[in-house]
Amino acid sequence: MADTALTAPPRSPLSQAAGRLAAATRASGGAVRLAELRFLAQLNVRLDAKGAAADAVGLALDLQLPLEPNTVVHGGELTALWLGPDEWLLVGRPGTQRELESRIREAAGNEPVSVTDVSAQRTTLLVTGSRARDLLAHGCALDLHPRAFGAGRCAQTTLARTQVVLVARDEPRAGFWVLVRSSFAGYLTDWLLDAATEYL
Known part of the structure; x- marks a missing residue:
């Protein structure tokens, strides 16, 4: 049926x-x-801050992930919040979460990375x-x-x-x-x- x-x-x-x-x-x-x-797009991202993925993801998003504890970095319409030594929350325009997730995963390649869409949370x-x-x-x-x-x-x-x-x-x-x-x-x-x- x-x-x-x-x-x-x-x-x-x-x-x-x-x-x-x-x-x-x-x-x-x-x-x-x-x-x-x-309905802001919100993605929880975890990766090695000193690894190759961090630089690649930063370039793909056109913003460097903040490395100083409890700081925020802006890049265009995207904001990155430091949540922990290997954890960030990316906040963007409503409806952009899938595109952002795709860009992050593509940039990270085979490097270990976790990307979780928490927009509805x-x-x-x-x-x-x-x-x-x-x-x-x-x-x-x-x-x-x-x-x-x-x-x-x-x-x-x-x-x-x-x-x-x-x-x-x-x-x-x-x-x-x-x-x-x-x-x-x-x-x-x-x-x-x-x-x-x-x-x-």
């Missing part, structure tokens, strides 16, 4: 929270901006505004002062007891990315909206 199941379009775990995020942003008058960045919250650091500091144990966690830094940490990857973005007033597992995204969004009340 033929399979008649229809493929449903992807649905964001925060699709029902978009209105509340926009309302909080308007009410804060620039103090806090909260939004979801939907997490969603990304954008937190910006003049009080963005203060808002995140309410629930994060990291020192978020710009001297300690300035632009171009990233960390695997907890925010409101939820595991996240936190990224301080490079662009002026660009704020932070908070990459959170889809199953915890609703809880973390509720927490952020509640914690932002004092700025509204």
